[in-house]
Amino acid sequence: MGKFNRRGFLKSGLMGVAGVVTLNSGIAAGSPSKKEKKIIYRTLGKTGLKIPVISMGVMSANNPSLVKAAIDKGITFFDTANSYQNGKNEEMLGEVFKDYPRDSFIIATKVEPNGVDLKTGMPSDATTGEDFLEKFNTSLKRLRMDHVDILYMHEALSPEMVNFKPIVKVMQKLKKEGKTRFIGVSTHNLPKVIDAMVDAGIWDVVLTTYNFLNTELIRKNSEPPVKGMEIAIKKASDAGLGVVAMKVLAGGGFLDKERTKPINTTAAIKWALSNPGVHTTIPGMTNFDQLDLNIRILEDIALNDMEKKDLALAQSEAGLYCTACNNCVPNCKRNLPIPKIMRAYMYAYGYANNELAHTLLTGIATGDNPCQSCDTCSTACSKNFNLKEKITDISRLVNVPADFIVT
Numbered sequence: 001m002g003k004f005n006r007r008g009f010l011k012s013g014l015m016g017v018a019g020v021v022t023l024n025s026g027i028a029a030g031s032p033s034k035k036e037k038k039i040i041y042r043t044l045g046k047t048g049l050k051i052p053v054i055s056m057g058v059m060s061a062n063n064p065s066l067v068k069a070a071i072d073k074g075i076t077f078f079d080t081a082n083s084y085q086n087g088k089n090e091e092m093l094g095e096v097f098k099d100y101p102r103d104s105f106i107i108a109t110k111v112e113p114n115g116v117d118l119k120t121g122m123p124s125d126a127t128t129g130e131d132f133l134e135k136f137n138t139s140l141k142r143l144r145m146d147h148v149d150i151l152y153m154h155e156a157l158s159p160e161m162v163n164f165k166p167i168v169k170v171m172q173k174l175k176k177e178g179k180t181r182f183i184g185v186s187t188h189n190l191p192k193v194i195d196a197m198v199d200a201g202i203w204d205v206v207l208t209t210y211n212f213l214n215t216e217l218i219r220k221n222s223e224p225p226v227k228g229m230e231i232a233i234k235k236a237s238d239a240g241l242g243v244v245a246m247k248v249l250a251g252g253g254f255l256d257k258e259r260t261k262p263i264n265t266t267a268a269i270k271w272a273l274s275n276p277g278v279h280t281t282i283p284g285m286t287n288f289d290q291l292d293l294n295i296r297i298l299e300d301i302a303l304n305d306m307e308k309k310d311l312a313l314a315q316s317e318a319g320l321y322c323t324a325c326n327n328c329v330p331n332c333k334r335n336l337p338i339p340k341i342m343r344a345y346m347y348a349y350g351y352a353n354n355e356l357a358h359t360l361l362t363g364i365a366t367g368d369n370p371c372q373s374c375d376t377c378s379t380a381c382s383k384n385f386n387l388k389e390k391i392t393d394i395s396r397l398v399n400v401p402a403d404f405i406v407t
């Protein structure tokens with residue numbers, strides 16, 4: 001890894017982008033139709049759903065034509081959430097899918113329970129099934145559907161949430177009533193949450209962060225060191241859970257705040273798919289170039305030598321991606337939910353999605369300068385991020401009124 005210098009990385013990364021442009025031009029000029037393509041499918045565990053290895057993370061998309069183009073190119077599975085774009089994301093999908101037969105697409109949405117302690121991941125008195133149900137019914141209305149295919153509990157931070165009866169019962173009832181075909185949990189880099197899902201035996205699908213940066217660091221930092229996402233994913237897929245990988249680009253496509261060092265996103269997605277326990281990926285797509293780039297992977301998931309080199313070089317950089325390892329949290333004087341703040345940092349600088357970063361920061365309510373009272377930072381990041389600097393930088397965003405934010 002050390003033998004590649006920064007110049008080499010940039011050259012290699014830019015060559016990757018240039019290659020993509022050429023190939024995209026080929027697609028635009030006369031790509032084979034959906035039927036002629038040899039799309040690679042995997043089965044989403046015991047759900048039995050056969051889905052292409054690339055699905056669409058709709059989170060930051062706001063163009064209905066892009067979703068329609070994705071459908072036309074063979075993508076069948078679309079991932080949204082109750083909270084994305086304050087509901088506009090689900091509304092946009094509802095507007096698109098009203099014109100398609102209900103059995104021609106698969107839709108997943110997520111509902112985040114209220115009142116969960118961001119540090120411990122434990123529910124509070126404000127964490128209720130009623131609130132969860134109300135949010136889900138709102139999602140159905142926005143989507144203009146009588147059911148979704150997968151309903152996730154959004155962002156379980158602890159095994160206790162996986163087994164939190166008031167919400168689990170509501171989700172099981174919704175499944176019984178046919179308002180969701182399958183139930184799942186989304187989690188950021190928490191093998192213990194996936195383990196708890198397998199042990200509970202009631203879940204159908206796990207949506208988890210999984211990428212080439214995240215796994216490297218887990219291997220180094222976890223105790224015992226071999227325990228990590230690979231083991232959790234294997235356990236889940238062996239138990240019949242469908243496994244959907246998110247954050248596969250490890251930071252939105254760039255390694256630096258200035259967006260001068262692109263990640264080879266094709267290589268990143270292929271890397272996630274090199275694990276046979278991963279059934280599909282949901283890279284975020286916001287424009288037609290990204291869509292066309294990702295569509296090529298539908299037919300070829302083998303990493304070539306150049307892509308492997310690009311990933312090795314990217315692994316040597318700290319990047320923008322916080323692995324959510326939580327190592328920094330116990331020693332923070334203010335008990336800040338640092339992984340969430342760092343995720344907002346990644347959304348703003350890696351994804352260029354200030355709206356999402358703003359929503360996340362205002363939701364956790366840590367204020368516009370949470371490190372202000374610390375002369376020196378009492379904690380440290382496993383990736384050597386300068387936490388005080390980054391937290392201070394991104395927290396300024398809460399002072400910007402939501403109406404002023406354009407993404």
Ligand code: SF4
Nearest residue numbers: 332333371374377378
């Ligand atoms: S500087 Fe910020 S991150 Fe560091 S200990 Fe203080 S509040 Fe926590």
Ligand code: SF4
Nearest residue numbers: 322325326328381382
């Ligand atoms: S900021 Fe660093 S130590 Fe803290 S959760 Fe993220 S990667 Fe881990």
